[in-house]
Amino acid sequence: MSDKVIKKEELPNVLKILKETYEVFVPVKEKGFYRFKVLEDENKVDLNFTNTRLSPKSLLFPQSERMFEYSLDEADEDAYVIKEPPKDYAPTVVVGMRPCDAKALRLVDVNFVNPEFKDPWWARRLESLTLIGLGCKEPCSTCFCTSVNCGPFNEEGLDVLLFDLGKNYMARAITEKGAQLLKLAGVSEDATSDLNKQAEESKAKAEKQIISHVPTDKLKEKKAIDLFDASFWDEVAFACLNCGTCTFLCPTCWCFDIQDEVNKKKGDRIRNWDSCMFPLFTLHASGHNPRSEKVQRVRQRFMHKLKYYLDKYDNGVACVGCGRCVNYCPVNIDIREVFKLMNET
Amino acid sequence: MRYTDKIREIAKKILADKTVDLIIGFKRGTLPMMTEPVTVRDAEKTDQLYWDSFCNMNLANYLPKREEKIGIVAKGCDSRNIAVHIVENQIKREQLYIIGVPCEGMVDRRKIISLLGDKEAKEVIESDGEIIVKGEGFEHALKRNDYLQDNCMRCMHRNPVIHDALVGDLVEERKEPDPYDDVKDIEEMGSGEKWEFFLDLIKDCTRCYACRNACPLCYCPTCFVDESDPQWVGKSIDPTDTMTFHVLRAFHCAGRCTDCGACEQACPVDIKVRSFTRKLNKDVLDLYGSEAGLSIEERPPLDTYRPDDYDAFIR
Ligand code: SF4
Ligand code: SF4
Ligand code: SF4
Ligand code: SF4
Ligand code: SF4
Numbered sequence: 001m002s003d004k005v006i007k008k009e010e011l012p013n014v015l016k017i018l019k020e021t022y023e024v025f026v027p028v029k030e031k032g033f034y035r036f037k038v039l040e041d042e043n044k045v046d047l048n049f050t051n052t053r054l055s056p057k058s059l060l061f062p063q064s065e066r067m068f069e070y071s072l073d074e075a076d077e078d079a080y081v082i083k084e085p086p087k088d089y090a091p092t093v094v095v096g097m098r099p100c101d102a103k104a105l106r107l108v109d110v111n112f113v114n115p116e117f118k119d120p121w122w123a124r125r126l127e128s129l130t131l132i133g134l135g136c137k138e139p140c141s142t143c144f145c146t147s148v149n150c151g152p153f154n155e156e157g158l159d160v161l162l163f164d165l166g167k168n169y170m171a172r173a174i175t176e177k178g179a180q181l182l183k184l185a186g187v188s189e190d191a192t193s194d195l196n197k198q199a200e201e202s203k204a205k206a207e208k209q210i211i212s213h214v215p216t217d218k219l220k221e222k223k224a225i226d227l228f229d230a231s232f233w234d235e236v237a238f239a240c241l242n243c244g245t246c247t248f249l250c251p252t253c254w255c256f257d258i259q260d261e262v263n264k265k266k267g268d269r270i271r272n273w274d275s276c277m278f279p280l281f282t283l284h285a286s287g288h289n290p291r292s293e294k295v296q297r298v299r300q301r302f303m304h305k306l307k308y309y310l311d312k313y314d315n316g317v318a319c320v321g322c323g324r325c326v327n328y329c330p331v332n333i334d335i336r337e338v339f340k341l342m343n344e345t
Numbered sequence: 346m347r348y349t350d351k352i353r354e355i356a357k358k359i360l361a362d363k364t365v366d367l368i369i370g371f372k373r374g375t376l377p378m379m380t381e382p383v384t385v386r387d388a389e390k391t392d393q394l395y396w397d398s399f400c401n402m403n404l405a406n407y408l409p410k411r412e413e414k415i416g417i418v419a420k421g422c423d424s425r426n427i428a429v430h431i432v433e434n435q436i437k438r439e440q441l442y443i444i445g446v447p448c449e450g451m452v453d454r455r456k457i458i459s460l461l462g463d464k465e466a467k468e469v470i471e472s473d474g475e476i477i478v479k480g481e482g483f484e485h486a487l488k489r490n491d492y493l494q495d496n497c498m499r500c501m502h503r504n505p506v507i508h509d510a511l512v513g514d515l516v517e518e519r520k521e522p523d524p525y526d527d528v529k530d531i532e533e534m535g536s537g538e539k540w541e542f543f544l545d546l547i548k549d550c551t552r553c554y555a556c557r558n559a560c561p562l563c564y565c566p567t568c569f570v571d572e573s574d575p576q577w578v579g580k581s582i583d584p585t586d587t588m589t590f591h592v593l594r595a596f597h598c599a600g601r602c603t604d605c606g607a608c609e610q611a612c613p614v615d616i617k618v619r620s621f622t623r624k625l626n627k628d629v630l631d632l633y634g635s636e637a638g639l640s641i642e643e644r645p646p647l648d649t650y651r652p653d654d655y656d657a658f659i660r
Binding site for chain 2: 031032033053054063138242244245248249270275278280327328330332333334337
C-alpha cells in the first residue's frame with residue numbers, strides 16, 4: 001500500500017473515528033511527565049513529547065495483574081477452585097508509540113510466547129493491539145537505538161508509522177492490520193512524492209542525529225563465563241542503590257513475582273513486576289540467596305540483557321537503546337559504558 | 346566547581362599517607378547534571394573525584410558495615426547522616442576521615458529538565474551563582490538559587506556538623522523565618538482533604554523503593570516490605586499497600602531524617618516523598634527540640650529513656 005497523508009488539523013477527526021471502534025491510548029502529560037492514557041479529548045492530543053517516562057509495556061503486562069481468584073469458603077460450591085476473572089481484550093490502538101518501544105515488545109514476545117510456554121494474557125493483549133508509531137525526528141543525546149538493531153524510524157513491531165512533517169503526518173502502513181485501520185479511519189489520500197522525499201530526509205537526518213553509539217560486535221563470541229568473571233563488575237556496581245528504577249522503566253524487562261492475597265475467605269492470585277535488582281528476587285525459602293551481594297545483582301541485569309538473551313534467543317541484545325535507564329538511574333550507572341566494558345574488555 | 350581541586354588534594358594526601366584505605370566521593374557523570382558516587386583507592390587516581398551542584402546523592406548511604414578506614418566527602422546533610430550512623434553503630438568515628446563540603450545547596454536537575462520541556466540540555470556550565478544551560482538553538486542563564494532542590498531551599502545546616510577537613514570557608518547558614526511552612530499548609534487541611542492529598546501524592550508510585558534505597562537511614566538487613574514470613578504488606582500497587590509502605594517508612598525515619606532529599610532525587614516518577622518525613626521532622630523538633638544528626642554524643646529522642654521523663658506512662 002502506498003504511504004498516506006494526514007493533515008495535522010485532521011488528526012483529531014481521525015482519532016475520533018478510531019475512538020468509535022477502539023480503545024485509544026495516547027501520550028498524556030500528567031504530573032510532569034508523559035504516560036499512555038485512554039484518549040479523552042481528541043482536540044487536546046499532544047504528540048510533542050520525547051518519550052513516556054515509563055515504557056508502554058504496562059499496556060500488555062500491567063505492573064499488578066489479577067491472574068486468578070478463588071474462594072476458601074467451604075460453603076461455596078466453587079470452594080478451592082481457581083478461576084480466571086473476566087479481562088478486557090477490547091480492540092485497542094496506541095497512538096504515538098516510539099519505534100524503540102515497539103521493537104521492545106518484539107524482544108519480550110519471544111519470552112512470553114515460545115514453543116515451550118505461552119503467556120495467555122500477554123498474547124491476547126498483543127493480538128488486540130494496533131500500534132501507530134511515531135518516528136523520532138529529534139532523537140535525544142541518550143538514544144542509542146541505531147546501535148542495537150533499531151532506529152528512530154524502525155518499523156518492526158508497528159502497524160503504522162507516522163512521520164511528523166510540519167503541517168502533515170505521513171502515515172505508512174506496515175502491516176495489513178495497519179492498512180485496515182487507516183482505511184477505517186478514512187485516511188485515504190496518497191502522499192505525494194514530495195512528501196515521501198521529505199519523510200526519507202527526516203529519517204536520514206534523525207539517524208545522523210543519534211550521537212550515542214555502543215559497540216556490540218564481540219558480545220556474541222565472548223564466553224559468558226569470562227564476562228561473568230570479568231574484573232570490572234565491582235566498579236560498575238559500587239554506586240548502585242539496587243533501586244530497580246532501571247528495570248521498572250525498561251521496555252524489555254519482563255520479570256514478575258506471583259503472590260496470593262487473601263482477605264477473609266476470598267483470595268486473589270496476583271502477579272507483580274519484580275526485578276533482578278532486588279535481593280528478594282532470588283531469595284530461596286531455605287533462606288539461601290544465590291545473589292545476596294549487590295554486585296551479583298548488577299551483573300545479572302547486564303549479563304541478562306547483553307549476553308544471556310543474545311545467546312538464548314539469537315535475537316540481538318535485550319536493549320533497544322531508549323535511554324530510560326541512562327536518564328533515570330539516580331546514580332548514573334550508564335548502560336552505554338557497560339556495553340563498552342563488556343564488548344571491549 | 347571550585348571545591349573539586351581541594352577535594353582531590355585532600356584525598357590524595359590521606360590516601361598517600363595511609364590515613365584511609367579508600368575515598369568515597371563523586372565523579373563526573375556521563376550526562377550533564379549527573380554525578381556518580383565512586384570509590385578511589387589509589388592516590389594517583391584522585392583526579393576522578395569531582396564536585397559540582399549536582400552531587401545530590403547522600404554518600405553516608407555507602408557506609409554501613411564497612412570495615413575499612415574511609416575518607417568521605419560530605420555536605421551538611423551527609424555529615425548529619427554520618428553522625429546518625431555513628432550513633433546507631435553503623436560505622437565508627439575512628440574509621441572516618443570526613444572531607445566536609447560547606448554546601449551552597451544542590452541544584453535540582455529535574456527542575457531544569459522540566460523548564461526545558463521537550464528540549465534537551467546538551468551542556469550545563471556553572472559560574473558565579475549561575476547555571477548556563479545550552480542546547481540545540483537555545484542558551485539560558487539561570488540563577489542557581491532559583492533551581493535548588495526543595496529540601497535545600499529550606500536547609501538550615503549547610504555546613505558539615507562533623508569534619509576532619511574542610512574544602513572551603515564555611516557558608517552562612519540561612520535564617521529562614523520558618524523552615525516548615527510547607528508542612529503547616531498540609532497540617533491545616535481537614536482530615537478528608539489530607540487523605541486525598543496523600544492518596545494523590547502516591548498515585549504514580551511504582552513500589553520500586555528507590556526512595557528507601559537512596560536513604561542512608563534504610564539500612565535494615567531486611568526491610569519490613571520485603572519480609573515474606575510474615576508478610577506485613579501486600580506487594581501490588583494497591584493504594585492501601587502503597588500507603589502502608591510510605592507511612593511506615595516515614596515512621597521508621599522519625600527523629601533520624603536529615604531531609605537530605607536523596608529519596609526524592611531517586612524517585613523515578615517525581616513523587617515528593619519528603620511530604621511524609623518532614624511532618625515527623627517537625628514534630629520531633631516541636632516535641633523534643635531535636636534535629637537529627639547534629640551531634641554524635643546524643644541518642645536520638647525516640648530511643649532515649651530517662652527515669653525522670655515528664656510523661657508518667659514511660660516511667
Ligand atoms: S536497558 Fe535501558 S536503554 Fe536499554 S531498553 Fe532498557 S531502559 Fe532502554
Ligand atoms: S532478569 Fe533483570 S534485566 Fe533481565 S528481564 Fe528480569 S529484571 Fe530485567
Ligand atoms: S537505576 Fe541505577 S541505582 Fe537503581 S538499580 Fe538500576 S543501576 Fe542500580
Ligand atoms: S540539604 Fe542542606 S546540606 Fe544537604 S545538599 Fe541541601 S543545602 Fe546542602
Ligand atoms: S522511589 Fe518513588 S516510585 Fe519508587 S517506591 Fe519510592 S515513591 Fe514509589
